[in-house]
Amino acid sequence: MNILLALWSFCVRTSVKWPVLQTLAPFVPVVALWWGFAAWGPFPAAFLPSPPDVLAKFVSLMEKGILPDYLGDSVMRLALGAAIGIALGVPLGLLVGLSKRAHRALWPILLFFQAIGDIAWLPILIIWFGFGLTTMTFVIVYTVLFPVVLNTVLGVRSVRIELHRAAQSLGAPPWRIVTEVVLPGALPNIMTGLRNGLGYGWRALIAAEMIVGTSGIGFLMFDARRAGSVTEIVLGMIVLGILWYIVDAWILAPIEQATGRRWGLVTQ
């Protein structure tokens, strides 16, 4: 018992010093449970592969160049879709947030289309654009757009009216009020929208790749079902989880926190 306590104390001390270990620690019991269950053998290995099987498949797909290529394709598609989604979403959000007329005209349309899920567009997109990059990009842009627009509107509306008036009284023209008061004030919300949008976009991309893709992680997973390779499917799921964790926790969340601190949403 004392040895276990000492071991636990050592783990806690080490993980405090190394945040990466702190992140990985919760996965240790999950993987151990999975490994034990697979070794126990209620299901054949073809249905439930063990962690070493998945690791061996990872090494094999890396050696053959398949995993890096598919991963690169998925990431590039997400980056392209996100870039277009932001380029459309932020100006649209500013317009709807700043103009009452635009809000009256566009808000019902935004809510209407927000209710139509991205995957619901796929049948019609396949007819219009076929099985290709355009269809996948459309799905990602559509998915990223709404969280960005709605959060930008929220951000614009949450900028205090006193700041508008102060800028006006100092003689700032409307475009300077937008660029120097409204946009920085809305930036933390825009980042939140982007973070949500990218999360939804990532899931939509995988679904789109499964249906219309000829490459990408979604395609890899869906194609694996033809060969009955559960190992590849599990590997695809693990890769998706790790990649999204890195993008969200290591890149998007720090940027969101930094914008919040810089423009005053975080008040200690």
Place this chain on the structure above:
Amino acid sequence: MMFLRSALSSRRGLILIGLGLAWLCWQAWLAIVAPAKIGTGFPDRQRVNAVVTLPFAPERFHILVFQRYGRVSGAEGNSVELRNIDKSQLGAIARFYWVRRIEPLQQGG
């Protein structure tokens, strides 16, 4: 600049920058070793035929990649016959780390 400074001051940022640098080094290494993979004796014309050898039996993925560069006319063992490739593209094919060797396809092959 502020973003770079904050990235450099965090461990996660340093890991990401390290990964980025490792990727750049890997790409540079692939570019350096690629010419050595291309065999001699390619005819002196714009489009050539080649045999591309891999360290494993090619799968559908590899055939689809090769089809971007030329016409795949067959595969045997670990080799793929690729015809009508632009000679300037041989380097791009050799840059794939999973390509071991590119040699000219013999006449009648």
